[in-house]
Amino acid sequence: MKNLTPLEEALKIVLENVKPLESERVFIHEALGRVLAEDVVSDTDKPLFDNSAMDGYAVRWEDIKEVPAKLKVIGEYAAGTGENLKVEKGTAVKIFTGAPIPEGADTVVPVEYTETQDGYVIVKKSFKQGANVRRRGEDVKKGEVVIPKGKEIRPYEMGMLASVNRAVVSVYRKPHVGILSTGDEILDVCEEQTKPSQIRTSNNYTVYGQVLQAGGIPHNLGIAPDEPQKLKEIMRSIHKYDIFITTGGVSMGEKDYVQYLVEDLGIDVKFHKLRIKPAKPVLFGVYGENKLFFGLPGNPVSAAVAFDLLVYPAIKAMQGHREVFKQKVTAILEGDYRRKNADRREFARCRVWFENGRYHCEPYPKQDSHMLTSLVNSNAYMVVYEGVNELKKGQEVEVILF
């Protein structure tokens, strides 16, 4: 098993060769899922002024120490009000949620603890000084960083951007990813079958979806024949893309031409085969300025697994994400799992569910690498480490949710 690169080493090599892409400016409504390339600071104190947390009456706390207290209502403050009243001893201002606290007042009595009577309000419960008042700047101070560089923009961050008056922000650019299948036998969707030995494509479309899921911009370049000259011509387009992915052509077959072309194309190969199952034949190299080449296996499951393990983190990291891996959790294995050859680390497709405070895991019965059904019917990879031949029902296993 020499010459097989362990997964950790492969990941280290890939991530060492990733630099976040340059930034671009996007509007809030396009920003979901993007990563901030700048610190966003608050344009004002938040709240901008002392205001009422309730509908009720703004009063001097001194006046409601003893209750019931009868206060003269001298006016009304609604949210967005422009009035200029002053609360003096024995008076109150009727106030709505969000309205500024009038001068002189320091406390708000919620409406449900009051009664009105001929222009007066009777306060029936006392409150501590400052009750129901939101203080200027108690959430955020002007100039304070409200969303740091490197944070992913979720809906809450979109709201926060609006609230600090940032219509446009800098985020890291999405990588353009070229996707090329290879193989004389591969038919594209809707292409007519002319020989019984032809196989309908799937890799270009699985990988297209995986690129989208990781936040990249996929470009489906179709299917290249197993002819070195034609293949090389098509692959000269690698420089148009930040990442170039091929499927097929990197195994040990004589007709696996991709591996023989990469050096001619100026790709600096960092590793070829991996100590994992499926997806042993994975070729990784770098070219141009921080551009990445992934030669994935042709088997549908192998290609998908290799993408999830290696390409997904690279696409995430290029966009500035801090968390670049799919979620890894511990699950209880329901049923035994055995394998003969324990040389490689295996990523067994499995079904994972959460029940009674723990994750549980059941491997899918068909694990062959040409069976896409094993992915369609699963939602996680169960990790079987090198040297492990057997996993027992009830033991804890590591799973990667997808």
Add this chain to the structure above:
Amino acid sequence: MKNLTPLEEALKIVLENVKPLESERVFIHEALGRVLAEDVVSDTDKPLFDNSAMDGYAVRWEDIKEVPAKLKVIGEYAAGTGENLKVEKGTAVKIFTGAPIPEGADTVVPVEYTETQDGYVIVKKSFKQGANVRRRGEDVKKGEVVIPKGKEIRPYEMGMLASVNRAVVSVYRKPHVGILSTGDEILDVCEEQTKPSQIRTSNNYTVYGQVLQAGGIPHNLGIAPDEPQKLKEIMRSIHKYDIFITTGGVSMGEKDYVQYLVEDLGIDVKFHKLRIKPAKPVLFGVYGENKLFFGLPGNPVSAAVAFDLLVYPAIKAMQGHREVFKQKVTAILEGDYRRKNADRREFARCRVWFENGRYHCEPYPKQDSHMLTSLVNSNAYMVVYEGVNELKKGQEVEVILF
């Protein structure tokens, strides 16, 4: 606390009033995250023909029972080959992965267990009959359902669609969602502040992102003033949308006009206030043909929480999703949590992380409902049930990941 609807009851009412929308046809590349509105069946057996799982030699198993065995190589089968050779006693065909098994052969010997010699191959290891052969239909039979109606399309399903030659499939339509803020004091992004008591918007943008995240099509209808006639005019557009969401105007204030207008607009109100914290004032009603109205509170955190708990599942269900809720898991509480009033079920913003096989949870120190920072700095809601005043460090709590 009477008149407050418990969350379960509210959810039941909302989901009872959701029907999946009609279906539409989309191409594979647009199908990510959509839900199939039809069963997808396989157009052929998969594999379509017996083929080799390895590069090597196709042989008669009888001929390699005893090894070493010397066999005459009568030709070569590559993937996509059109040749027509027959393997007879004492012969073999050189074969590549994916190539059809030639007539007469039943077993493939991987190339690494062979040696070639002047037109002959020497097989050095015996294999069981059928070894390294993928049998026709062993993954999927023609006409078999490969992706059932109601399943979400992930990248693997995109590959599967291609492999069964389905360029276009039926999925449930995405709902159009109108989003309207209310409040005289609310300034839109970039709008000039003319009075100190004005507040910059956030709700329209948080909700916009939340609708996108749930898979809906958001329409930002801006900010309506607290004037019943104008508000009513704007809200007449509810019939253009599958879901209409307002923020503000449903609390107990006299200026909370939304709640007084809904019946005039033909909205059949199913519940108003909820027994939850934050987000007590939530108004839900139905109108037209299975259209949903959500009057959410004006406080930024309350609006976001109410959306995540009630609107998110509704948008998911309208698109045919079976799993409509955000992921709920159990976590170990790190630190005590206390509250005075235990009347309502609380959704405390918290930080959750996975460590040593378990989730852990730490509530964010600021929980006021106007503080958007509590969401920006959190990744989950900790659920504090009705009647619970205190949670102890180390105990298990329920959290909803967002």
